[in-house]
Amino acid sequence: MLSPGPNSACSADSFPDESTVRKALGKVEMRAFHSQLYDWLSGSSGSKSLAVDGKTLKASRDGNGRQIHVLSAITHGDAQPMGDTPVDHKGSEIDEIRPLLDSIDIRGKIVTVDALHSTKDFAAWLKGKEADYVFPMKGNRKKLIDRLDMLNIKENSYSKASTQDRGHGREDKRTLYLMKELPFWLNFPTAEQAFIIERESIIKKSGKVRREQVYGLTSLKDADAALLLQLNRGHWTVENKMFYVRDVTFNEDRSSIRSGSFPHLMITLRNVIMGLFKKKGRLQIAKTIRSCLYGKDTDLGYHFSKI
Structure with missing residues (x-):
């Protein structure tokens, strides 16, 4: 999908211009794109707990003028993105959380959610998938x-x-x-x-x-109070290590991208970029982006070429 230049895989002068990128991304089949990227990332986390939460993009709008809302899944601790899906609004997360988790292997994992999803039916569904919940x-x-x-x-x-x-x-x-x-x-x-x-x-x-x-x-x-307190606090990984980084580093809430599947596609790309950096041990996202742009991190370029 992304190929490294001859000298530096992350060199800025190897990037195509914006119109070329838009045309290429506009032809992407979103389901396959989403599946391949997250499948590639899924084996890189050893975490047994998974947080699911939603976020509204303040500046983006869909064809009906509504703000874009996306439900995301991220591992506790190492904050590895595992999947995302667009939803109509906060309340409609209830209908979309099961398809999102169906796209992830949650067997043996502990799923944490906010109070909106704390229902008997969803609890029984998770247990049927051999997962646990808090x-x-x-x-x-x-x-x-x-x-x-x-x-x-x-x-x-x-x-x-x-x-x-x-x-x-x-x-x-x-x-x-x-x-x-x-x-x-x-x-x-x-x-x-x-x-x-x-x-x-x-x-x-x-x-x-x-x-x-x-x-x-x-x-x-068999969990004790210390583990449950850790899991409760770990749920906020999705806020502190995903949503915050997307807002501050990627300036997501100011993004005015709004046509077609572009807003969801850009969220997926931001998540996968964060996941790639963490997979390679680059935990300072903003610093790593700068290193990539100035051609100082050729190793990441190799991995981009394998996406």
Whole structure:
């Protein structure tokens, strides 16, 4: 797809002009393109946990003038992109998350999602795929939260774990309490354990304290509180190591590309570029892009030629 120049695979003077790139990409069959790129990346991550979340592109529009929304999957920890799919809007993620995960081998993996997807049906679907889950429960599951509240998880917990972090002008403490042997009346058949996370944030400048708690369920039978707290925090890999990089380094939210499949295609390319860099141990994305542009990283050019 991309061929290296004679001197440097990443040399800027070897790139075709914009109109040529647009014409070539406009002829791409998106399904095959998407499948080949992510299949190529999929074997490079050893992570057993996978985060799925959606993002709206602020500047892009589809043919009906609606903002483009894309659902993406990324591994925890090493932040390797595993797949993405366009959706109509945030609410329609529910219809598209299963086809997205069907395109990925999730057997033996732990899937984390936001509260929108924390349903019995989706939990049963994941278990049918031989995958596990960690689900947060928020206001959209009020009846279930009421039943979880009746469990008195904190008082009946058998495992507890805490973390403390400082940064961005605040100090955060998170504590997770874990309970097993759930009663039948909870009415969530695949759940093996229930948990509650208490978070306390102190704003250093003002001294203001903010407290919140989140309930959750997991199909992991033998996980302790420390692992579940790690998985809960690991879910934000998709925000911190994918969406943030696409916004800041690739200036994604300012992209006005809007015709046909181009917005989705460009998201896939950004994800795959990040995945390629990480696959080769280049964790500083912006620095690696500069090295590539100035012809200082010929090794990456070789791998681009193999995509």
